[in-house]
Amino acid sequence: MLVIADARDPLTTGTDLLVIPVTAIGDKQRLPARLAGLDRTLEGGLGAAIASGDFRGKRDQKLLLYPNGALPAKRVLLLGLGDEAALDADALRRAGGSAVREGAARKAEKVTVAMIVRRRRVGIGAAAQALAEGAILGGYRFDAYKQAAEDGPGEVTRVQLSFDKSADLRRARAGAKRGTILADSQNVARDLSNAPGNALPPAQLAREAQKVAKAVGLRVRVLGVPELRKRKMGAILAVGGGSSRPPRLVALEHQPKRRKNAAPLCLVGKGVTFDSGGISIKPSGAMDEMKHDMSGAAAVVGALRACALLDVPYPVVGVIGAAENLPSATAYRPGDIVTSASGKTIEVLNTDAEGRVVLADAIHYAKTEYNPCAIVDIATLTGACVIALGRWASGLFANNSTLSDQLRHAGAATSELAWPLPLFEGHKKAVKSSVADVKNTGAGREAGSSTAAAFLAAFAGDTPWAHLDIAGTAWTTHPSPYQPRGATGVGVRMLLELLADWKNVKL
Ligand code: BES
Ligand code: MN
Ligand code: ZN
Numbered sequence: 161m162l163v164i165a166d167a168r169d170p171l172t173t174g175t176d177l178l179v180i181p182v183t184a185i186g187d188k189q190r191l192p193a194r195l196a197g198l199d200r201t202l203e204g205g206l207g208a209a210i211a212s213g214d215f216r217g218k219r220d221q222k223l224l225l226y227p228n229g230a231l232p233a234k235r236v237l238l239l240g241l242g243d244e245a246a247l248d249a250d251a252l253r254r255a256g257g258s259a260v261r262e263g264a265a266r267k268a269e270k271v272t273v274a275m276i277v278r279r280r281r282v283g284i285g286a287a288a289q290a291l292a293e294g295a296i297l298g299g300y301r302f303d304a305y306k307q308a309a310e311d312g313p314g315e316v317t318r319v320q321l322s323f324d325k326s327a328d329l330r331r332a333r334a335g336a337k338r339g340t341i342l343a344d345s346q347n348v349a350r351d352l353s354n355a356p357g358n359a360l361p362p363a364q365l366a367r368e369a370q371k372v373a374k375a376v377g378l379r380v381r382v383l384g385v386p387e388l389r390k391r392k393m394g395a396i397l398a399v400g401g402g403s404s405r406p407p408r409l410v411a412l413e414h415q416p417k418r419r420k421n422a423a424p425l426c427l428v429g430k431g432v433t434f435d436s437g438g439i440s441i442k443p444s445g446a447m448d449e450m451k452h453d454m455s456g457a458a459a460v461v462g463a464l465r466a467c468a469l470l471d472v473p474y475p476v477v478g479v480i481g482a483a484e485n486l487p488s489a490t491a492y493r494p495g496d497i498v499t500s501a502s503g504k505t506i507e508v509l510n511t512d513a514e515g516r517v518v519l520a521d522a523i524h525y526a527k528t529e530y531n532p533c534a535i536v537d538i539a540t541l542t543g544a545c546v547i548a549l550g551r552w553a554s555g556l557f558a559n560n561s562t563l564s565d566q567l568r569h570a571g572a573a574t575s576e577l578a579w580p581l582p583l584f585e586g587h588k589k590a591v592k593s594s595v596a597d598v599k600n601t602g603a604g605r606e607a608g609s610s611t612a613a614a615f616l617a618a619f620a621g622d623t624p625w626a627h628l629d630i631a632g633t634a635w636t637t638h639p640s641p642y643q644p645r646g647a648t649g650v651g652v653r654m655l656l657e658l659l660a661d662w663k664n665v666k667l
Pocket of ligand 3: 432435453512514515540541
């Protein structure tokens, strides 16, 4: 999908669907002045829709009108943005999503959005970016495995953002471009996460990462089993040992022209391509959802793609620990003690707590190979996090309060919310083992997300580190205007927002 910003008059340009975003209209208020021209062209049709009460600009409210030759546009869609005082980037992102979904439902190829709302809180660049993000994210469908249906939706291929003549088009275009790269990268993450387990074993996840790297100019390293053995990565090898499809460790390197020698930010993703639980097998209800257990890895691939295309001026490295967790004669067992690459031994008390075991080696690799200024890991780590925060926020843990604050703000700015959860000394004690250095379970079901984070903290050591638990946010059964059912691609926009302010961050 192509999103372009221009200053052509939407009332005189041809389009399949002309979208008019409108903020909430008060009870006494009739037609907002800036819609008067359109209302005249439609011979009072707009004023009538508002006066009748059929359309009041409430959030996500929609009304379709047929200009019947009065305009070059085939259809006009009034789209409610909600209260003007609360207008923010996410309202515009939602509008972009609704515009494209309504267009696709009517087999529109070109959609034009009239950018005529008054902008108080959202600047022109940010507005264009949010619209572009919403349009591209809202247009996403995972239909690679479906035969084309006659009555299915069409595909919107062009979205035109029509600004008025006085607008600074240079900023609008820059915003649309940034939004396009971010949303396309998020959709790359969604595609990986939605891919079924049979189609995406660890080696395939590594190949997909390589494909993305090649397309955008990232360096890439893939470690296979002989290399993992050589590096004594007993943790990831143990988790992957139950599958006939062996584990991989992948590193994607973004190296900007300037600041070549600066210490990189390392993003580490959990890439469990299917999590059956292993010998500690999961109940079968909703086990299919565990194809998404590599969503952290998917976000890392998407984020590195965006780093390259946006030419982020800092070195960034993505590290992915990819393994399939299955029960078999070669699977690791409860009671096993495995030695991680760091030398720390791990007592395995539950083979379903495999994510932290994979991340132990991935985090150690990031630390020792890249000497990073900070590590941010992202993982569908604990069911307990879904209980604590639901689908509304990712869990946020850190050994550095500045890094935690930065991530929380990046989450708020992108509407990919992350909320701090504690990491107490008690949580760290709870993962001490009587027979090994650490154990992969904590205090039963108590504070399960915090004890999982405490396990990871032991491997991060004194490197500034944060952990995002995306168990509740990586996929959804509650679709919204720019988020269809399935993988969300959460993390990509948030991590790039973190990097937007990185030069001012002193950890
Ligand atoms: N991938 C799961 C966590 C998960 C569960 C993510 C539900 C999303 C939705 C993880 O590997 C896991 O199984 N964790 C266990 C840990 C427990 C055995 C200590 C859990 O949360 O139950
Ligand atoms: Mn598990
Ligand atoms: Zn898992």
